[in-house]
Amino acid sequence: MSVRRPLVNLFQILLLVMALVAIGLLSAITTMHFAIHGAEVQVPALKGMTVADARSQTAGLGLNLAVDNRYYSSDVAAGHILTQSPPPGSVVRREWKVRVSESLGPQKVEVPDTVGMDERVAALKLRRMGLAIGATARLPDATDPEGKVLAQDPPARAQGIEGPSVNLLVAAPPQDLPDGFVMPDLAGMPVIAAQAALQHVGLKSAPPTYVDVHVPPVGEAGATPVTPQAPGAVIAQQPVAGSRVDQSSLIKLTVAR
Numbered sequence: 237m238s239v240r241r242p243l244v245n246l247f248q249i250l251l252l253v254m255a256l257v258a259i260g261l262l263s264a265i266t267t268m269h270f271a272i273h274g275a276e277v278q279v280p281a282l283k284g285m286t287v288a289d290a291r292s293q294t295a296g297l298g299l300n301l302a303v304d305n306r307y308y309s310s311d312v313a314a315g316h317i318l319t320q321s322p323p324p325g326s327v328v329r330r331e332w333k334v335r336v337s338e339s340l341g342p343q344k345v346e347v348p349d350t351v352g353m354d355e356r357v358a359a360l361k362l363r364r365m366g367l368a369i370g371a372t373a374r375l376p377d378a379t380d381p382e383g384k385v386l387a388q389d390p391p392a393r394a395q396g397i398e399g400p401s402v403n404l405l406v407a408a409p410p411q412d413l414p415d416g417f418v419m420p421d422l423a424g425m426p427v428i429a430a431q432a433a434l435q436h437v438g439l440k441s442a443p444p445t446y447v448d449v450h451v452p453p454v455g456e457a458g459a460t461p462v463t464p465q466a467p468g469a470v471i472a473q474q475p476v477a478g479s480r481v482d483q484s485s486l487i488k489l490t491v492a493r
Contacts, residue, residue, distance in 0.1 A: 279334060281324035282317045287338055290317050298330035305337040307399045314341030340400060347402060349392035355383045355406045362402055370401035371480040373416040374408035375437060382409050389418050389478040403478050419487075421477035422470045427491045430470050434487055441487040447471070449492045467492055 277297045282290040294301045318337045350358035387405040403418045422430040472490035
């Protein structure tokens with residue numbers, strides 16, 4: 237009897253210790269669960285809100301708001317949110333940065349013509365018009381003075397542009413190697429002419445992809461006719477017009493069959 241009692245007591249002590257360990261582990265898991273999920277919030281829908289209201293709402297949830305870009309929009313009023321990332325409903329941790337783009341409203345600025353100007357004069361003119369300098373690429377040119385603007389994108393007086401910036405192609409001394417180009421808009425050009433233009437500035441193009449194009453039906457009397465795509469004309473390009481490219485870039489053209 238005296239031998240069994242210590243064994244029973246020892247067994248009871250072991251059970252008690254195991255119960256306490258289990259309770260401790262459960263408590264730790266529960267605490268960790270609430271600590272993790274308590275630090276998570278759901279990203280609200282910000283599109284259409286003013287930047288000030290969006291900043292106030294995200295701050296109240298412990299999130300940080302950053303305006304990454306500003307674009308023209310005919311649908312969203314100036315000063316309101318156009319897009320956001322992460323999208324609404326995403327679950328993120330507190331202190332997460334929510335990136336948004338802000339609407340500038342409809343385009344009210346006319347894009348000036350800077351071709352032929354000195355680069356610094358062109359930059360000054362663009363800034364006075366409320367436009368920023370986008371990508372600037374340089375092309376060795378033996379006929380034009382260094383710093384002369386050879387081309388711009390978007391072109392002068394363009395409408396419906398995406399953002400308030402203009403990309404420039406500027407003349408460089410002929411001995412310099414080009415550090416890049418502003419990708420021109422090749423849409424509508426015969427594919428042979430487009431390939432020749434690319435080759436002239438040292439850019440490589442992949443074999444074109446030919447696709448069948450829809451032929452628009454003849455409209456009703458008085459309706460504006462829709463011009464079909466001419467066979468052999470470029471209908472799409474990659475990279476898109478205005479992108480910065482260099483001699484290592486491979487240009488891909490999609491052509492109407």
